[in-house]
Amino acid sequence: MQDNNKKRIYADNAATMPVLPEVVEAMLPVFYDNWGNPSSLHEEGQRAGRALEAARTTAAGVLGCRPEELYFTSCGTESDNWAIKGAAYAARNKKNKIITSKIEHHAVLSTCEALEKDGFEVKYIGVDKGGLIDLDELRQQVDDKTALVAVIMANNEIGTIQPISEVAEIAHGAGALCFTDAVQAVGSIPVDLSKLGVDMLSLSGHKFGAPKGIGALYIKKGVRIRNLLEGGGHERGRRSGTENLPYIVGLARALEIARERMGDMKRVAALRDRLIEGLLAIPHSCLNGHPTERLPGNVNVSFEYVEGEGMVLWLDKMGISASTGSACSSKSLDPSHVLLAIGLPVELAHGSLRFSLSHANTEEDIEYIIAATREVVEKLRKMSPIYPGYEAIPPIPTER
């Protein structure tokens, strides 16, 4: 099986996705024929300006907000930084507290840590075994000193989907703003800003078929935050930097396609469930994250007695792209903070494997991933000094 290198199965869509051909098609004419600066008064500039606002209107339509509430940025990390620092510094001297969760993406966690160093008080709310935020703890923590509550809509590692509307209600009850990092959610689950109730939301194009290097921040009308980038006053004076029009057009097109294909996410969720079932048939394994409140493409399973990086390297050799929360795959040598926050013992965090599926995956892919993972786990366990003894993995369960 390990010689099968011809066909690759990409199952790391939470890291990034290929740019959709339809998106490239929408972008190319912009590079060739609409390269003007939208700020210019002449014909080239005006044409670019019209395309920019058309893209904004399209994107806002998909997200359920007004075009003037959507600001294009360079990436999800910029959007997260802007929302959190912008809200914190706008409230400084009046409100000094920020509340977030223990399972945020580093773009949020590191931003909060930077604010702590600058004198802000930050509270990190815990999560349960499935990764759901403790709403009671949140209720206890919010007060009239709280400037912002920032909670990730869907976690990038374990895929847990948070009750963001409830989080927003609790924040607003105390007079705080609510921001959600929806980088993993947008494109995978329906996101309707007209009903969600948050004040700010970040998204990133390359997680749903647009290129890397384009993101957006939704800022509800009337919400004032500090600017992150000062300059020529682009994006209605709030985010300077000449607009990346081809990528903005690509982002809008990718959002439209994601909406069109949202129905197909049921099929992706069925693939996810089959993969989870197949992997949990391997002895000494467990599912990380929530059994139901979970992104349709996310699978995160830990295997005892083996280490994640070894599994990822072997799977790669067998044509499968996956990832792990093991320390050995990170720069820090610490295992994933998300896996530790859901109470997973460190040993099991080292043995985690994440597959993130997309529309492009098929049932055959899933069966191959299951068979390959069984082989890899068995191979690595055989050379593991802590494996209590050779134990054959039972046969693959039959398909439902």
Added chain:
Amino acid sequence: MVYSEKVMDHFMNPRNVGEIPDADGVGMVGNAKCGDIMQMFIKVSDKGIIEDVKFKTFGCGAAIATSSMATELVKGKTIEEALKLTNAAVVEALEGLPPVKIHCSVLAEEAIKAAITDYYKRRGIEMNFAPSEHSCCERDCERRKN
């Protein structure tokens, strides 16, 4: 992070994997919390030559590759020669390791020394080799905890 071809070769096709049931020395270093455990078995001849060596490792690609390379480097050597094995020699033989993985080579050196210590202990000889100057994984873990 990119592994050299040599590291990938020793990870995918590790040499000397397994156990020696009648080993003359067995050593185990690391712990599961750190994500690396190495176990070494040595068979030593009357003349003090390491005739056979086997390992079992729980850990990342670099942990498996360094274990494999360490066994290659000491096989057929005398105990005295094996004691001179350094982590730097393991890294060099593997044509380099990413900086965050250097601790794996330290662990491999320590695993060999732990097996030799056990061999001496079984023969009633107390042995004190100088601990490596590099921080080993366990010490890293302790430091992070504190």
